[in-house]
Amino acid sequence: MKTADLQPHLDTLAPQFQQDLMEWLRIASISSDPSCMRQTSEAADWIANHLRRGGLEVQRIETQGHPLVFAQSPPIPGRPVVLVYGHYDVQPVEPLEQWISGPFEPTIRDGNIYARGATDDKGQVLTHVESLLTLIEAGVRLPIQVKFLIEGEEEVGSANLERLLPSLAKQLDCDVVVISDSSQYDVGQPAITYGLRGIATFELRLDGPRQDLHSGSFGGAVTNPAVALCQMLAAAIGRDGRVQIPGFYDGCRELTEIERRRLAELPYSDAEFARSIGVDALGGDQRYGALERRWTRPTFEINGLTSGHQGEGGKTIIPATASAKISCRLVPDQDPEKVVAAAEAFFHAQTPPGIRLHFKRGHAAPGMLSRLDSPYIAAAQRAIESAFGKQPVMIREGGSIPIVTRFQEVLGADCLLLGWGLSDDNAHSPNEKFCLADFHRGIAASAQLFMELGSLNHHRAGHG
């Protein structure tokens, strides 16, 4: 069955899809807000009940926080199992006064639906639910088993899901995980994200004198922790943007020729990117192009610096302490543990006399890279092209989605990141939106994907 055959059904149901989405969006499921406990639970129940309409087996899995919603269609022996992952929780809505229409009063303007959660992630995950329900209602014999895992704590770090994942491994067993929680490359240019960067975070705290000292009476004889911190961090990252920590780049996988060519073909302008973020020149290691640097090269970024006097005016002290928060983005096949260990050793070696370094490890996750030649990607390409009328470009993403690498590790499954959103959708900001045409194209692409995957074999089908 092709989308073309399903299209009349989808067209007929389009108003209903929109109504469903608006209903879900009206529920203020802000996972970080204790006053939204009832609504967050209600949003879980809404999608659970919606999934039940298709006759799926649905389960509400309680956690120490917000519940998980799990659903599955019947298994199809010998055919692939797809797990759709998404989340029903949303970001806070402040500053409220900047919203044109209320964050939980979904409103359509210029072909977009405006509401908190429209693109992140209710609107996007719903495409897969609606597509499956439509296939079932249309009497199509499902060629694969589809599972859903829709959680309520993605916006607060997914800690409970991460904790439960090993115990859920059997239930979630699948060949491929499909996630729609990201963006197309540009307006009118769909994309498949086949790579993510990993992450390693840590903090440096440098302790010097017992307490802040008078910079006049003591200055000159005391190692200033803030000065030492600047010197140590400057030693870690060169003016050319290259990280100077020995071993930092160990294992970094270089781009393949195909990747390099595809990347070069993407419409992209340094000048436009610089303008969009408000700078007059880009930074980083100039041996690599800017997209390459953002997607495929590791980074060492200072996320925060704190020492001594904050706020207005002066205070002539030698601060007792200085600290920095660091996050490194990693690429396949850097080993996060080794990177952190290398950084720790480097900074200890760099610590001058008179300073005590406290190195505090944060979280770490490796980068993710799907095989460009995987049959799942090929199926997704066909599905997207048929629904969007344009071949998707293959992109990577500089950010990290720790749960994706956890899925890979625990479930041993490939991940397909199929973003239907746009980069200006204001996820996490006021006036979050989702293009309704993309919502409907997403449903069509999802339906087509489920059908396409039916032609593949079960379990690591294409990995032979």
Next chain:
Amino acid sequence: MKTADLQPHLDTLAPQFQQDLMEWLRIASISSDPSCMRQTSEAADWIANHLRRGGLEVQRIETQGHPLVFAQSPPIPGRPVVLVYGHYDVQPVEPLEQWISGPFEPTIRDGNIYARGATDDKGQVLTHVESLLTLIEAGVRLPIQVKFLIEGEEEVGSANLERLLPSLAKQLDCDVVVISDSSQYDVGQPAITYGLRGIATFELRLDGPRQDLHSGSFGGAVTNPAVALCQMLAAAIGRDGRVQIPGFYDGCRELTEIERRRLAELPYSDAEFARSIGVDALGGDQRYGALERRWTRPTFEINGLTSGHQGEGGKTIIPATASAKISCRLVPDQDPEKVVAAAEAFFHAQTPPGIRLHFKRGHAAPGMLSRLDSPYIAAAQRAIESAFGKQPVMIREGGSIPIVTRFQEVLGADCLLLGWGLSDDNAHSPNEKFCLADFHRGIAASAQLFMELGSLNHHRAGHG
């Protein structure tokens, strides 16, 4: 007249001196606290009335803030004029719960008087008032004219006095300014401070992207302002403690042989100093000894660093901005304006593409150095030796007292910094104290100084 002749008078009056001090200390003259307005004014009136008891001409000079108290004895033609400068305002008293006895309930324990302002500066400036009143009461014919300028805003920056100084120049005209608002070198070792460091402060603010950016999606292609700040500051100050800004050291006056010898003779231990501030090693330019570095060499200190995420946890951003507060201590004959201009030029040259530097100048004041061979110093040495029973050591101080350099500039007068306090007097901290024996020795030394100065000639007497 020698102190010996005056001593019986001083001994008789000692209980009265102590009572006077306690009375003054009971007045909560916290200049920074608007709720202490009445008490601050009352403290000014208390010392004004006290000075009137000696028959001095006393004037309360109103300012935009707290009043100045001015007093003078009759002029003695051909003899020096001494201006005693001090302050009647005190620091705040928080944390109150750490005081053993109330900050404004002066209490004597172990030979010390405990109260806010005991050493800083009511107890110290009162020594000169009591000595003059005693000389007058004893019927001694004053060999010099003594003027007093006692202000109420020293603890909040002396801005009003600085502003009024030029218009008061004639009234304050003098040969030498005497200030007792500092410390002896050690217990039982009095000192004369003959040099102060100057100061130059400024702030760097580095602006990068328009707003904080996601360190994953953007990291690698954007110059991180926090990284740039560390690199620029690390470029400014070498690992060897030497400032790398071209021109920074221009004009620095080196120690004379006499100074170097006297400095080397001072009892001092690096290990003990390190222990006292809680570090295991000292810092700074190792070509100079630690006391030399603290007193006689310029510094470049970071007083504060601020960028991106503060507080607990992580936030994976490229911060939009990063800033540093800097204070440099300067020595004679560095030119503060030139130092700041050199720093501004250096940091502009160091600013990488993609970053906009905002350089904000703060305040600046040159260092001060009295001639070791001045007749005023010789007189003070004799006076202190006679009252304390030990020859004072000649020391310099790493801090800056901008009003002292302003006195030198506006009045053209030498300054004698005669500290009767001790470094553990807890000025600015709970349980401020002043050793009563030093209070009485200070009165004796002051009386002796006034007599000694009578043997000198008026106006730049020793500068011929």
